[in-house]
Amino acid sequence: MRSGGWRPFWTSLLASLLVLVPLVGGTVLLSRQQLRAQLRQAARSESGVPVQLPRTTDQLTVLLCVSGDQPGFVLAYLNASQNCVHLLSVPAVLTVPFADEQAALAQCYAAAGPARCREALMQVLALPEDTRYLAFSPDVLERIASRYGPVRIGFSGALTEDELARYGRSRAVQGISAGDAHAFLCQLQADTALSPQRTAAARAAAWDAFFRQNAELLPTTLPDALRGVSSLLLTDLTALDYDALGRTLEFLANNGAAVEAQALPGRWDAASGTYTVTDASHAAVQTFFNVSPTEAQASSFKEP
Template sequence: MHKGGWRPFWAALGAALLVLLPLVGGTVLLTRRMLHTQLLAQTAEPQQGVPITLPKEDDRMTVLLCTAGEQPGFLLLYLNAPQNVCGLLAVPGELTVPFGDGEASLTRCYAAAGPARCRQALLETLALPEDTFYLALSPAVLEKLASRYGAVRVGFSGAFTTEELAALGQTGNVQTLSAGEASAFLTGLDEAGRIPPAHRAAARAAVWDAFFRQDLELLPASLPDALRAQSSALLTDFTAQDYARLGEILEFLANRAASIRADALPGAWDRASGTYSVTEASRAAVQTFLNVSPTDEQASSASEP
């Protein structure tokens, strides 16, 4: 009787399990599917109420970059995060600027009084923003900073005429240059003075254009720290806060694939006197450099999260 009495119990338990197990399994599968669907929805759509960092109106910076040496080079750098533009304007060293009680070339101004005085002279000559920074470094320091990013691929067909390229032993083909090779080429460019300053400045702009186009994504995380590490070898009015701000602006530009535009300052070149003077074309070029309008695509992307 005792042994036989267990049979109805086991039969009832088995029947209950046959009913309950599919229900429990189905509930578990349904719950997992619902959680997976919610996770996919959260991944595909931005969460409501989460702030998205966008550039502010003052996320912009103008810098006069001076390369020291016997033949110093000058480049204006304009970083504009709201307009998503990185502007480069190479300035010939022969440019006539106010100096003392008269005038002098930008190169002579640099040799006699340094980058701060060059900045002030260009503020007067080109109507640059009052908050323009200056940053001067030697070719050796520049090469050390730039070499970490590797060689650049650059062509000079847009900077020189065919005859000038032949005189320099160059072609219009794109070539790969290390930081040292690019610096040596620009420093020793046309020592005889046969090539107009605007063309030499255009070559400098082409090298910097290639550098920013090819390495923009790497700059936010590395360039400010690299400049800080070389601060003792720099002549600049940058502060610690300015280096941080530079990194933030570069990050905005890198994340949004900024438009990079490079040019050389036009002007009137008097070969006999060796002077390069500002013209209406010069002023127009500076205004374009400082007030670049974003393309329709950039404008629409800037308004989107």
């Protein structure tokens, strides 16, 4: 009787286990597979999402310098929250403070390099304290830019038809390599008959075309290109800055950022060869940073 009573119990228990064990095991296996799938999906999503929400740090102001007998200077402002790429070409003859005196920006560069030029510009223009500098030779510039091919540029907005003809060019938009563009801009800069603002406008047009036409390529290629020639650069850009550059360029490219370029206006004295800042210069810088005059005045009142 007793042994016969245990037999149905064990039979029922065994039958229950035969049902429950595969069920529980299958549930656990399915849960683990679902978890792994979710993790893989999350990883793919993170690697495939090209845009991150803009942060206050997703902006960069850089003084770009091209060295040589006729050095060129362009301020670049990239801001994700404003969704803009602004370029401000600064004439090489702009008068800046240097060694307790006044000197042209090009002279400042030749004597003390890009870091000192950045400091000098910060004394005459309202540039942020975290403005970086990046200087390269024409050869390095061409090496970086050659991977993007010729850039199509029209200089008609900066120069007249006669002035273009004097240098063998026309008003038509034309493809030009970085090396040829630099050589042409050096010719213009050496021409004392041209206003420095006109020459700077031509330089602005070249950089404007470069950023517009390569917007989709720059996020993944430009930071790596700069890292690849880091030993040939004069810059205070850090590894974090390169990451911020790539992230900001990616956001801007995916959101159709507005690219705007202009030359810094000023007072040109042909007799003395000096180019000095004016109210129009300060207004241009405010536009460059998307700051209204009211905001600029309010911030200046806060300064000690």
